[in-house]
Amino acid sequence: MGSALYYPRVIPEALSKKFKITIVDQRGFAKRLGTDVEKESSYDLDLLLSDFSFFQKQLEIPPCLVLGHSGHGYMALAYAKKYPELVKQLLLVATGPSHGAPLQERESYFETMASVERKEKHQRLQYKFQRQIQREPEGLEDFFNLYCVSQDALGFYNLSIDSTLLWEGVKTNKLAFDHLFGKLFVEIKVEDYLSAIKCPITIVLGKYDFQVAPHYTWDPILQSFPGVKKFVIEECGHLPFYERPKEFLFVIP
Template sequence: MERQGKINIGGFELSYRCEGQGTPVLIIGSTIYYPRLFSAALREKLQLIFIDHRGFATAPAAYKPEDYTLERILDDTEAIRELLGLDKFVMLGHSGHAFLALEYAKKYPAHVQKVALFNSAPTNNQERQKQSIAYFLSAAEPERKKKFEQDIALLQEDIKRDPARRFVHMLIRMGPQSFYDYHIDAAPMWEGVTTNMPIIDYLWGKAFAQLDLRKSLASFDKSVLLGLGQHDYLVGPVDLWAGIENEAKQVKKVIFARSGHNPMYEEPELFDRTLFEWIEGRAL
């Protein structure tokens, strides 16, 4: 398998990047951002295959809404799988990409062995977003709230200076809601990441708001690892997933007690062990 490369689909240059050895794990999102989150040690046990979707890819000069429907993005993922010749693999989606990971596995189930979903709420509709805001206001410690207020006050100027990276600026300034250690600066993680805002707005604002992972999992027949951060105020609380193991018996839920939105970064040893042992079929 080629270690890295690109495929042009409809004018979008979608990159792929293969690192490590072992069972293939296909990680959808950005080939620049996501490799920075996973540990070097994990690459000694698993082959991590990072792929872009159209929201984070080099785009044609002009494109229309019909160029970035959910179905097109899922079809892109399948085209990359075919290009790489992947037969059996684990599909992994983090945050909003959990929706893409599960939808892909539903549409193209033949080669997907298992699905790992990390740090996503069941849906991204307005009501759920209000629940997460209320959770932050009620549960976060005063120092965290103060840091958030200081950081978010800078967001408007960030966007005014660089509107094309609005999504990135927002996630950087929302660090106190994202990390257990709320002093972490996420800016280096996002350096050099391309963002196509019409596509990102569509995915997070419309597509993911219309999907419900709980309902999808109830009728899904493959093994699923659901990982959540106890201090993830972006998509929390973890209680949004209460009872999922009874609704979907194939789901194994794991809560990372000292993590926010990125347990692979904040608790790498525990994350690596949890993911690897689940893939290998060991009891967690």
């Protein structure tokens, strides 16, 4: 679940050889062609889930492993709860407990864990991003893409990585992300989903992922769900399957 343009660029060959992978755009990544007025209700979570269900049935994909990366992990959780007959296993990758209170912990985690070089690169990228915003007072056309690039020092363990080309051509709808990631996923209660889902659940996190809540913020929640498996990959950021494909393949179902 996510961008059908972005994710093929970060899925390694080792993963594509082991699995038959189908990537489905969520509405926030699709260019709007209609003339109707864009509203928050256009991006209600239930509508996104029905989109995913439609594609799974249309493509005749049997019950399968569903992977949600980052904020799309919440979509995967909700999908497994609403359509249990379509989900065989659930894999959450680089997803924090929510975009609310647990996310606040990442600042102190970054301050403690990040090297001087990482902090300096993050400052440079933030300065560059602010300059880009100032040059376009009417609003950056590719705001989300440029924002993601500005987070490279938070998301990649390897500081030499520049994600600019990974985001090239990706279209996003700001209202969709403001509604889903800025509201719904701030307030989401993952416990309500974990308690309702019967299929096996695995969570894979990068130790040096500073884009979402730190890996340990899951621990108080998972004490109530001992069946959920959690793995933390060393020397890894926000994209475990991209930066550490061998380790990722070792821990996934």
